[in-house]
């Protein structure tokens with residue numbers, strides 16, 4: 001249903017072009033959920049925003065195609081995109097729901113406006129009824145549709161955003177860390193509601209998260225992103241139980257595994273790479289305990305290991321050795337003393353440069 005080929009997305013900055021997405025390929029089938037995982041700054045949000053064409057003003061799709069049921073989204077005019085794709089076919093639950101709502105309209109008005117902008121035959125009353133019904137199903141009192149966004153708590157605003165994203169029964173939902181800012185109990189509940197509604201509507205979903213334990217429970221397939229590339233892709237069980245990429249092995253170590261009674265959590269030293277005009281070579285090499293000369297010099301290409309298990313790593317065929325060594329804390333700690341290793345201090349966050357308000361205002365008031 002959705003086919004992304006060789007997607008390259010750059011942000012123009014004073015330091016040069018940030019190669020935020022660098023040759024991403026992804027296929028999403030109907031009713032499928034793909035988890036896009038990786039640390040902050042790996043290109044997950046940029047990939048999702050490219051699909052719905054909501055990139056910041058300094059961002060551009062430099063290469064590649066994004067085909068939705070045969071139509072290349074990158075070729076559509078803004079008007080075609082708003083009419084044919086955004087909200088009714090592809091919708092997005094942004095990281096921070098509050099940013100997705102316009103503060104001057106009630107939440108209900110905004111949901112009704114999105115519905116009416118795309119469904120000319122739906123009356124105002126029917127649209128309000130649908131908004132109330134969605135609130136009800138998401139566990140928010142239906143009378144609260146007439147509240148303004150600032151009257152909502154974070155968890156409620158997030159649920160209201162889910163209502164908005166699902167109001168037109170879209171074919172694809174892009175859920176960008178939909179529960180990260182919330183406490184664990186609400187997180188679980190919201191994820192379950194999203195999943196149930198998705199199943200009912202027969203929609204597909206790309207679920208973005210940095211949390212491996214969230215994707216393992218929710219997704220059919222997992223795409224692990226690092227430095228703007230998908231470095232490992234397979235069904236969820238394979239990625240969780242039999243990963244081959246050292247980055248996935250490291251990520252797995254840093255999240256609790258619900259199937260184990262006790263587990264020592266080990267984080268990956270260092271930070272994701274600077275993506276301004278990156279050099280050749282594997283982007284994970286500076287943090288990888290298994291990097292050899294070839295890794296620094298040659299960018300690894302995708303190789304298939306077993307059915308639909310794709311890995312970009314020069315050493316992926318040494319899986320048993322890597323999996324064994326990666327379990328040991330000393331393997332990762334050795335990287336801290338390596339003079340070539342990536343810095344451990346925080347990188348400058350340039351994300352908010354020219355960032356448009358996430359979604360709704362843009363999507364609903366101009367049709």
Ligand SMILES: Nc1ncnc2c1ncn2[C@@H]1O[C@H](COP(=O)(O)OP(=O)(O)OP(=O)(O)O)[C@@H](O)[C@H]1O
Nearest residue numbers: 011018020040041042043044045046056350351353
């Ligand atoms: N408007 C922008 N201008 C310049 N660089 C940007 C902009 N937006 C994002 N970036 C950079 O692009 C890269 C990918 O960012 P992106 O937000 O897509 O990653 P992410 O994995 O989704 O992280 P997060 O979970 O924090 O959103 C990062 O290096 C980030 O700093």
